[in-house]
Amino acid sequence: AQTVTQSQPEMSVQEAETVTLSCTYDTSESDYYLFWYKQPPSRQMILVIRQEAYKQQNATENRFSVNFQKAAKSFSLKISDSQLGDAAMYFCAYNQGAQKLVFGQGTRLTINP
Amino acid sequence: ETGVTQTPRHLVMGMTNKKSLKCEQHLGHNAMYWYKQSAKKPLELMFVYSLEERVENNSVPSRFSPECPNSSHLFLHLHTLQPEDSALYLCASSPGLAGDEQYFGPGTRLTVT
Numbered sequence: 526a527q528t529v530t531q532s533q534p535e536m537s538v539q540e541a542e543t544v545t546l547s548c549t550y551d552t553s554e555s556d557y558y559l560f561w562y563k564q565p566p567s568r569q570m571i572l573v574i575r576q577e578a579y580k581q582q583n584a585t586e587n588r589f590s591v592n593f594q595k596a597a598k599s600f601s602l603k604i605s606d607s608q609l610g611d612a613a614m615y616f617c618a619y620n621q622g623a624q625k626l627v628f629g630q631g632t633r634l635t636i637n638p
Numbered sequence: 639e640t641g642v643t644q645t646p647r648h649l650v651m652g653m654t655n656k657k658s659l660k661c662e663q664h665l666g667h668n669a670m671y672w673y674k675q676s677a678k679k680p681l682e683l684m685f686v687y688s689l690e691e692r693v694e695n696n697s698v699p700s701r702f703s704p705e706c707p708n709s710s711h712l713f714l715h716l717h718t719l720q721p722e723d724s725a726l727y728l729c730a731s732s733p734g735l736a737g738d739e740q741y742f743g744p745g746t747r748l749t750v751t
Contacts, residue, residue: 560739569742569745624734625683625694
């Protein structure tokens with residue numbers, strides 16, 4: 526079965542600095558999708574960024590980018606120029622084939638002003 | 639209303655009660671999901687419906703009973719719950735294809751006394 530591991534339960538960063546959240550996963554498949562979702566306090570979970578495994582180019586969305594290392598099964602999220610609104614739980618997730626998403630345990634990110 | 643809505647937002651129930659959680663999506667999606675989010679545990683997928691048919695049931699206890707009367711509505715019927723069932727229950731929807739983004743509702747915070 527596929528598993529997703531986030532080894533950092535909590536992270537903190539100074540406002541305007543850069544932070545990287547780690548994620549590793551286990552799969553024997555070659556075609557799949559990876560996601561980072563953000564869950565702000567008392568607010569709905571929203572998609573941050575998405576990566577197709579067949580694409581070698583790392584996905585980027587404004588201040589958010591990923592470092593996708595397929596051979597190492599690693600999918601880290603880099604947040605540049607951190608803002609107070611980035612404070613949230615961040616979940617890494619894996620999807621292959623059907624609609625099922627497998628989530629990691631989450632990383633709580635704190636932004637220090 | 640837009641997006642994915644869930645009612646009620648908070649629910650306290652005794653172990654002998656019967657209650658239902660409701661989810662509605664206004665996005666024209668074909669797939670809907672129930673997740674359980676407990677403290678310090680990854681999100682657990684409970685049920686997946688695609689075009690109103692259940693396609694995934696992750697060995698959820700029978701005290702949880704889903705119902706999908708149409709592609710816009712999803713219910714989770716609860717009866718004879720246990721205190722360990724206390725959690726945030728999230729509903730999500732997606733267009734229905736592999737790799738699609740899932741759109742989440744705000745969740746129902748359930749407390750079983």
